[in-house]
Amino acid sequence: MPNYSDDVASVLRALADPTRRQLVERLARAPGTVTELAEPFDMALPSLLQHLGVLEAAGIITTQKVGRVRTASLRPGAFDALHLWLGEQRTPAERQADRLGIHLARTQLAQEAP
Template sequence: MVKYREDVDAVLRALADPTRRAVVERLAKGPAIVSALGEPFAMTLPALMQHLRILEEAGIVTSQKVGRSRTVSLRPGALDVLHLWLDGQRTPAERQADRLGIHLSRTTPHPPKETP
């Protein structure tokens, strides 16, 4: 349980910064080289590298150097720990409403589709 909390804390700390959130949003579309990641931001390369280091230490991104370029990727499942934590914070009423919705979708008959 302690490791789980540490993971949640690390992800939340990393995502607290708007620049890092923007980087994660960009990487959700696919891997990118560092220079391309830095284009939308008015910051130096060392500053961007510091943001990437924080994301990597939190386990959100991975990087790989090929030749002179460093490619950064979103780590699959990296945000699952945050999703699990958020799901655990939902109220009992929200959970009941979700279960009711699932039940109704399974038991409500759907009208037959008309054929032309």
């Protein structure tokens, strides 16, 4: 079984803060400049930059500076390790229930077909 503990712990620590979760939700829609990202928050710009730094250190986002403008975007595959780890934690009963649900859905479709 692969060991994702460092990557998973880093991502979970970064996402533990509600402000960082909101930033990730915003960046899921499109990349944004630091100024754009700061608009909905009532905090000083250095505080927001600190949050972005934590997300970047965790490998969740990347930032790029062109001139005086810094733009942040989600890093592709940032949550892969977390997704894999969560998948490994699912119980056999959950997996069986998933398979049963798929089987029942297929059976229902077959019965409804002419």
